Amino acid sequence: MSDIASVVIVGGGLAGVSTAAALRSGGYVGELYLVDAGAFPYDRPPLSKDFLSGAKDLAQLALQPAEWYAEQDVRLLNRSTVTSVDADSVVLSDGTVLPADRIVLATGGRAALPPIPGADGPRVHVLRDVEDAERLKAALVPGARILVVGGGLIGAETAASALALGCEVVLAEPGTPLAASVGPEMAEWLHAMHPARGIDCLAARVLAFEDGPDGVRAKFEGAGEGQELREFDAVVVGVGLAPRTGLAEAAGLEVDGGVIVDAGQTTSNPAILAVGDSARRRIDGDLRPCAGHWEAAQDDGRRAAATILGKPLPAEGASWWWSDRHGVHVEAVGSMAAADTTVVRGAPGAAFAVFGLRDGRVVAAVAVDDSGAVRAARRMIDRGTEVDAAALADLATDLRRLLRR
Ligand SMILES: Cc1cc2nc3c(=O)[nH]c(=O)nc-3n(C[C@H](O)[C@H](O)[C@H](O)COP(=O)(O)OP(=O)(O)OC[C@H]3O[C@@H](n4cnc5c(N)ncnc54)[C@H](O)[C@@H]3O)c2cc1C
Incomplete structure (x- = not known):
């Protein structure tokens, strides 16, 4: 640890902030930068729940109080984008170069957008960032015709929030979502909550979107007679996560559906670690899926800090997640x-x-x-x-x- 005098964390989501907190609580006294493209580090789970419904405002999403960064001597660079990394430095879009003994990639991911024609239209939304949530919230007015594509965690939560806001909600989902992670009994029960609460569930796939003067028309496959073409005021696509791996790829790190890391979060370059939704762990040859959950992002940060500090890795337990709907x-x-x-x-x-x-x-x-x-x-x-x-x-x-x- 003694030879490590500067650490730069790229990305100020939960995984990045957790890494910074664990470094300081673990005794790291060197220089510590946290670089984030957003306005301030915030928590994402409320975006589909209390923030969308209006129960929480933006300030209540902060991962840490504003003064925490100065108290912990974390140099927070908000609204700053990292354009490249190599083994010993990080370059920002304004040309600033931050030398680093260790770099932690905590770049999260984007909402996946399937290659549906018209999915780039103005009334088609995704939900990953606070900007997405604010734009979507403006569309969720009482009586608005809303199509949610995908009934997984974010799709289900968004559909429930839209319904609670008085929208007319249609949920297009061809299968039984979450069956692999919660088992068929619970998956069926959870999915059946939607029609029971008044959501129109279509066991259909969307083939195309077409933006028109009065809304966006969705063309369905498998929706049944008379349902092939329907018009909506807004569409939300919630079909999963695309890990943000561009910096890692450009740096020549091993990437395969996520930045590949070992049990201690180290990438294929020993000076660069990766944590959270952008990282994918390979342990004893077993390549695990990107976790994509809140607690996993936090645990990654603790492990990365232990690795940097040369301490034993924290004990690992079974993975856990939660979801709120209806x-x-x-x-x-x-x-x-x-x-x-x-x-x-x-x-x-x-x-x-x-x-x-x-x-x-x-x-x-x-x-x-x-x-x-x-x-x-x-x-x-x-x-x-x-x-x-x-x-x-x-x-x-x-x-x-x-x-x-
Ligand atoms: C709407 C929503 C609801 C969720 N609900 C739940 C839930 O109920 N339960 C649960 O367990 N999990 C939930 N999750 C998942 C959980 O929030 C994520 O697993 C967690 O936020 C991952 O944190 P992260 O730090 O890896 O990534 P992120 O939170 O995505 O943070 C990455 C950060 O990196 C920044 N960044 C990326 N590239 C650069 C760059 N080049 N330069 C500078 N900054 C950069 C981004 O701006 C971003 O701020 C939800 C996620 C979403 C989106």
């Missing part, structure tokens, strides 16, 4: 894809959780309005606790008791 809170932990059996506990409308088991041990869980079940599952996964499936399914069983076995 007034319910969904949490998930672990990997449902790894399960050979699922156990349903409770039923929709009350406490409702699904556990994924493999060889008698919990490997995943997802719950609606039951954070306690997910917390218990997380401990079971991390400890490798063997569980009795019947006891797990029984609402009378205190899950903490299963942990004591």
Whole structure:
């Protein structure tokens, strides 16, 4: 650590800010730059929830209070774009060169936009940045005809927020979203919430958009008779994340659907690390998908700081995420894809959780309005606790008791 006197973090989202915080709390006393293209470092999950609905304003999204950066001696360069990096320096768009012993790429991602003709039209939105959210919010007026394309996490949350704002919402989703990550039972129940709340769900694909004087027309495939062509005031496309890897590619780093990093977040160049939504971990030869979730971005920052400081990596547990839609809170932990059996506990409308088991041990869980079940599952996964499936399914069983076995 002693030879590291300057660190530049590129990107001031959650992963970048977490890296800066973990470096300082870990004892790093050298120069520390945080360069971000936006107006200030903010949190993204509220963009599809409380910010869109108006329950939170922009100032409430700040990841840290404004004074935190000076208190932590973090040189925050807002509205600054990094145009290139190499092993020992970072170049900004105004020509400034920041020398660096270590560089951390925390560049996040863009909202993926499928190659649908007309998707670049003025009434077609995505939701990744605060600017996207502000533009979309202006379109979500009561009575507006809104099409949401994609029923995954962001699509579902946006559809629910638009409905709550009084819009007429159509959701186009040809499959059962999230089935791979939450299992079929929960995925079907979550998706069925939309029509139950008044959203018109089309099991259809969008083939094209055409902007006209009174709205944008969407051409569907598989929507049923009379539904092939419909007009909307605005469209929101929520079909996933495209990691921002341009700087890494130009620097010659290994990139494959994300900047490839090892267990300690180091890229193929030992002086450059990558964290958050732009990074993809390869551990023991196993290339993992980009996590794309809030907690993972924070954990990446802690690991990167430990690597830079030459400290042991923090212990890793099962991955966790949450989502809020139609007034319910969904949490998930672990990997449902790894399960050979699922156990349903409770039923929709009350406490409702699904556990994924493999060889008698919990490997995943997802719950609606039951954070306690997910917390218990997380401990079971991390400890490798063997569980009795019947006891797990029984609402009378205190899950903490299963942990004591
Ligand atoms: C609408 C929305 C809702 C979400 N909801 C949830 C949720 O409910 N639960 C959950 O677990 N996760 C959720 N997430 C995911 C979570 O917010 C992300 O995983 C997290 O924000 C990733 O942080 P990051 O720092 O990697 O990337 P980002 O937050 O994208 O930050 C990257 C930053 O890098 C900056 N940058 C990029 N390139 C440059 C450059 N060349 N020069 C300077 N700056 C640059 C960008 O401006 C940006 O500020 C949501 C995401 C979105 C978009």
